Amino acid sequence: MTQEFDIVIIGAGMVGAALAAGLGQEGFRVAMVDRAPGPEFDPEAAPDIRVSALSAGSERYLQSLGAWQNILSMRATPYRRLAVWDEAEHPLSNLIPRTVNHVEFDAARLNTPHLGHIVENSVTQKGLWQAAEAEPTVTILAGSGVSGITQTTESATVTLENSQQLTATLVIGADGAQSRVRDMAGIGVTRNQYGQQAMIISVRYQGPVQDITWQGFYPSGPRAFLPLYSAGAAHPGESRASLVWYDAPEELARLKSLGNEALMTEIQQGFPAELPQLTHIEARGSFPIARQHARQYSAGRIVLVGDAAHTINPLAGQGVNLGFQDAQCLQNLLKNARNAGKGLADASVLSTYEKQRRPANRRMMYAMDAFYHLFSNQTPPLHLIRNLGLGAARALPFARDQVARYAMGVDDELPAVIRTLTSRLPGLNQL
Template sequence: MTQAFDVVIVGAGMVGAALAAGLGRSGFRVALVDQGAAPFFDASQPPDIRVSALSAGSERYLTELGAWPEILTMRATPYTRLAVWDETDHPLSSVLPRKIAEAVFDARNLSASHLGHIVENRVTQQALWNCAGTQPSVTLFAGHAVTRLINGDDRAEVTLDDGTELSGELIVGADGASSGVRNLAGIGITRDQYQQQAMVISVRYQGPVQDITWQGFYPSGPRAFLPLHSAGSGESWASLVWYDSPEELARLKALDNSALMAEIQNAFPPELPPLTHIDAKASFPIARQHARKYVNNRVVLAGDAAHTINPLAGQGVNLGFADARCLQLVLREARRAGNSLASPAQLDQYEQQRRPANRRMMLTMDVFYHLFSNRTPPLHLLRNLGLGAAKAMPFARNRVAKYAMGIDDELPPVIRQLAAKLPGLKQL
């Protein structure tokens, strides 16, 4: 027997769970399907190796859903400053200051208490699962995959791997970059694989929790520091990100922790505090990917199922939360107006709002990738001029900060200007 809902959401990661919680709070009957089991947080565990930099805009949305207070009771580390600088050697490296061009974004310059929070993905996901699970109109189907999709004119339906059939006015694919829903709906993608991969390393270091996250840019890729919570006994946790060629990262992953720690301390900028312990490490390829359309009849895509970006600034989940909030508002308005949830006019609003916004952030990340991940002298000059301008012009620097915080949705002029000067940068 088919179970009927208003909306069936496939994928209960952070974005799918957020959308389910938001729709549930508005009284929609929601089925939330995920292949995995419920997330589990234990304060005595080491941090999840997967972390995200949640922007102020995402914090507001999570507060609306009731998830943010629960996240704060688990673990979240605020950062008030973000620094970027160029570490590429140049002919005058021996006589000029090491960081001749550095841009520091400071919350105090924006009259804000912080720029964002570094939060473990499982913490955010558990808080959102709890929020969704407390809504009487939300039904969780954990541990099941979708094997079949019917995208009909009157209804849409999915079949789970145990034979369960779920129908709804709308099916939402929030099931990640390799979205099964997107494939079953016949929605194509454009994809550009970057030459680099990213290695994430969960470490402990000597000293208090820092309030700054930074990225030093090398020709082989950036090396980043994201502060996490206290580990006790004068130590703190952090997440390190090392971008490099697949061959180099394979070599690093093969090292034992002692040898890897020595490599990190030697290769990372001197701003890295003394490491005391490596807990976990993982690497993954990075790609820019965009669905050719977000809507196909009664199927809608959100989050990584619709778009993935270079993870340079940890903005991917913030874009996904913006998708979820936008779709939630569009569906709420459709119901208020007495329209079908799959009304093309309503769903077009979602795509018209989110595709340009996602494209802007994808372009921004591509600017940084192409500007810094090379040894080309003209681009070396251009990036230092860009960082120097950001350092010298507080207004420009603050516009970039507000954009990254989700306060300002317009692409900062400095990013548009840099994009125009970069040879061969693809438009999205």
């Protein structure tokens, strides 16, 4: 039996579920397909090891979908300050006071209650599934992956692994960095594998929940602290956090081989002094870091969003926020196309989506790459430049705050002078 829909979304993670909820709100008949079952939430369980820093812009989008209240009813931690500093030891460091290379962004300076929220990925996904399930025109098909996609001039047919078939005007690939939809569409990628990997460690620490997230930069890579929530009555006086340690694969392999007590000692010695006293390690994991960009965002009746279209260095936690921006853009364009009497897979609609999203995604890729190469080395001139750069950020609070408002999604555009500079960066068109 074949089921008919306007749109089939393949991939029910955060970005796919956001699109399902948003398109359902617009009255589109939507099927959301994923091999995995729906996310679960247990308030007594330890946090998901995968967390994201959701920007204020993403928060507004999730509110419009009806998902944000669902998320707040589970777990979300606001952060009001964000700090960045250079921890590299080098003879040139003696020329510059340590306070110069320390920059802090504060929500109060930006006239906003917070900069964003740290949320477990499974919590965000669960809140979005609940929003999608509330839409009568959305059908969720979990438990079976996709075995094939065929296209004609009239429609696309998605065949599931259980032999079920779905027809639609448009197929959206939201199935992540290793997207099978992208492969089935014949869309290639450019890919750059970084020398570092990232280790995520879920911990408890002594003290109240902090309102700051920070990154200290070392030549081997940054080390980050993301606050979570109180550990509760079972662990009085303790709070939870997620730590991220970027380093060479062999160093992370050594760290992963350690027992919890030994690893805690390594963390306390290897992280900046601002790290609170750890009491327990609850979980750990690691993943490689790569920059990847689809050579095109659509092919026929197939269009890509989120990690299926682009992955960036997770340095500033912008990946899922970019994915939500993709989803919001595509949702609006599809609504406008229907109102104008255009087909959902009309080439002009999908090319407009790519024209709007590719430059924004590319700019963020370039910025994260530049940041990565500037900080992940011990070259004396670059060490001096990055310290001077952080010092300049302290000395020019207006420009710093304007960029921060854009990065956090408080403002929709970068300041004009920054847009001009980024448009002239060499190599931007090759990303």
